[in-house]
Amino acid sequence: MMKQQTIQKNERVEEVFGLFIKHIQSFLKEANLNHEEYTNFVNWADRLGNTGELPLFADVFLESHVLRAMYTDKPGTQPSLLGPYFIDGTPLIEAKAGEPLVLTQRPDEAGEVMYFKGNVSSTNGQPLAKARIEMWQNDATRKYSAFDSDAPRYNFRGHFYTQENGDFEVKSIVPLPYSIPTDGPTGEFLEYTDQHPMRPAHLHFMFEAEGHETLITQVFFEGDEWLETDVADGVRLDLMTKLEEKNGRTEAALNFVMRPE
Numbered sequence: 001m002m003k004q005q006t007i008q009k010n011e012r013v014e015e016v017f018g019l020f021i022k023h024i025q026s027f028l029k030e031a032n033l034n035h036e037e038y039t040n041f042v043n044w045a046d047r048l049g050n051t052g053e054l055p056l057f058a059d060v061f062l063e064s065h066v067l068r069a070m071y072t073d074k075p076g077t078q079p080s081l082l083g084p085y086f087i088d089g090t091p092l093i094e095a096k097a098g099e100p101l102v103l104t105q106r107p108d109e110a111g112e113v114m115y116f117k118g119n120v121s122s123t124n125g126q127p128l129a130k131a132r133i134e135m136w137q138n139d140a141t142r143k144y145s146a147f148d149s150d151a152p153r154y155n156f157r158g159h160f161y162t163q164e165n166g167d168f169e170v171k172s173i174v175p176l177p178y179s180i181p182t183d184g185p186t187g188e189f190l191e192y193t194d195q196h197p198m199r200p201a202h203l204h205f206m207f208e209a210e211g212h213e214t215l216i217t218q219v220f221f222e223g224d225e226w227l228e229t230d231v232a233d234g235v236r237l238d239l240m241t242k243l244e245e246k247n248g249r250t251e252a253a254l255n256f257v258m259r260p261e
C-alpha cells in the first residue's frame with residue numbers, strides 16, 4: 001500500500017526552485033527559443049532520463065561548478081568530481097605480510113602496473129592515521145566495472161586505511177583516458193556543440209577521517225593530452241601527479257590534506 005506522503009513547506013527548496021525558474025525563464029527569453037526548439041528540448045530531456053544518462057549529463061556539465069563554488073580558496077586538497085561511476089560496498093583491501101596493498105583485480109589483469117603512494121594529513125599538518133581511502137578507476141580497456149565493462153562488479157574498486165603516519169601505498173595499473181558514452185543523449189549534445197567526449201586519465205579517491213570533511217577527489221597525470229579540455233572540467237592544479245620509473249617500477253605519488261569539520 002502506498003504511504004500517504006505529507007509534503008511540508010521547505011524554505012530552501014522554495015528559494016532555490018524560485019531562482020531556477022527565474023533563470024530558466026530569462027534564459028528562454030535570451031535564447032529566443034521557439035516552440036519547436038522547446039519541444040525538441042523536452043524530448044531530448046525525456047531521453048536523457050529514460051536512458052539513465054541524467055547523472056552523467058549533470059556530472060559532466062554541472063558538478064564541477066558546484067564544487068568550485070564550495071571549495072575554491074579554502075585550505076586543503078581541492079575536491080573534484082564524484083562522477084557517475086562510484087558504487088559503494090567495495091571490498092576491504094588488506095595487506096598480506098610483506099606485500100603491497102593491491103587494488104581489486106583479476107589474476108591476469110591487463111595494464112601497466114603502477115604503485116601509487118601518498119600521505120593523508122589534516123590542514124594543521126597532523127598526519128591522519130587510519131583514514132579510510134576509497135579508490136576506483138578504469139581498466140586497460142578504459143572501462144569502469146559495474147557500468148560499461150563486463151569485469152567483476154568490484155574490479156579496480158576497493159577501500160583501505162592509512163598507516164599510523166598517514167602514509168599509504170597501493171599497487172594498481174595506470175588508468176587511461178576515458179571517453180564518456182557518445183551513443184546517447186549526452187553524446188548527441190557534444191556532437192551538436194562540436195566538443196570531444198574525453199576525460200584525461202584519472203584515479204578516483206574518497207577520503208574519510210574522524211573530525212574531517214569527507215574529501216572526494218581525483219588524481220591526474222602530467223603530460224596527458226586531455227588535461228586542458230577535460231569534458232567534465234575536473235582537473236585542478238593540486239591534483240596532478242606524474243609517472244616515474246623508480247626502484248625498477250612505475251610509481252606515482254600525491255599527498256592529500258583534509259579539512260577539519
Ligand code: DHB
Binds near residue numbers: 083
Ligand atoms: C564523469 C566523471 C568521471 O570521473 C568519469 O570517469 C566519467 C564521467 C562525469 O563527470 O560525468
Ligand code: FE
Binds near residue numbers: 083
Ligand atoms: Fe572517472
